[in-house]
Amino acid sequence: MSLEVADLAISFRGARVVDGVSFAVDDGERLGLIGESGSGKSLTALALLGLLPDGAEVTGSIRWKGRELVGRADRELARVRGDEIGMVFQEPRTALNPIRPVGRQIAESARIHRRLGRRDAARLAVELARQVALPDPEEIVSRYPHQLSGGQRQRVAIAMALACDPDLLVADEPTTALDVTIQAEVLDLLGRLADERGMSLVFITHDLAVLAQVATRGVVLERGRVVEQAPVPQLLSKPSHPVTRGLLRDATATLWRPEGSDD
Ligand SMILES: Nc1ncnc2c1ncn2[C@@H]1O[C@H](COP(=O)(O)OP(=O)(O)OP(=O)(O)O)[C@@H](O)[C@H]1O
Ligand SMILES: [Mg+2]
Secondary structure, three states, X not given: OOEEEEEEEEEEOOEEEEEEEEEEEOOOOEEEEEEOOOOOHHHHHHHHHOOOOOOEEEEEEEEEOOEEOOOOOHHHHHHHHHHOEEEEOOOHHHHOOOOOOHHHHHHHXXXXXXXXXXXXXXXXXXXXXXXXXXXXXXXXXXXXXXXXXXXXXXXXXXXHHHOOXXXXXXXXXXXXXXXXXXXXXXXXXXXXXXXXXXXXXXXXXXXXXXXXXHOOEEEEEEOOEEEEEEEXXXXXXXXXXXXXXXXXXXXXXXXOOOOOOOO
């Protein structure tokens, strides 16, 4: 078990917004966190990364490779975050510096976290651009973020996260801002990269169709609580909680459904 979250609770001024959340992620497993807007997905993700906003009070336990992360100093968390746990967020623009070529930004990430020299880091940036299937990697690394499409920017953000060679990638709605075709490509890419690298994934979405494309197991949240937790095929064919059934109704893309399901 590489990640174990137990009874995680997050409050702001005494108001609990995440309330007793527990789940675990095995090495190389792809877990989806799903729920409606405001159900506590992003705060749970930020807690894993030690990036909760000021004023958040946290209790419970987040064990990463056997070490407790709750209550650790910011500096130690920053190290775990860079070296072992990577992240990708919804809007890649905010992750990217608008006035630096994207290759330099990928390389910077590699220099800091893998302690590579300038030339090796630059070489790795091109290699990572290729791995995330950016067109013409040698050329594209010299472009600025505004010279890329939204899907390409998200690929750069993924490359930056991969530059740290993380064991776990936390991705919070990484494809929501993209159009459907590009979204499917990026989801496919994330799944493939996770498999190739043996990297675990915690993937956040409000869309069960998206979850089904990338995760093997899903944790369903409602108002800060886990209401259902099951392998994805089961969530699709036999959702046991009304919230999950609602998510199934609202799922956007054409869902793959297991045989024998008549819904
Ligand atoms: N800094 C904050 N101060 C107070 N309350 C907050 C803060 N950040 C989030 N919350 C509240 O915590 C709850 C969970 O927020 P969170 O961002 O985790 O939801 P989410 O599931 O990611 O929703 P979405 O799908 O809209 O991104 C919400 O009710 C939100 O209003
Ligand atoms: Mg969110």
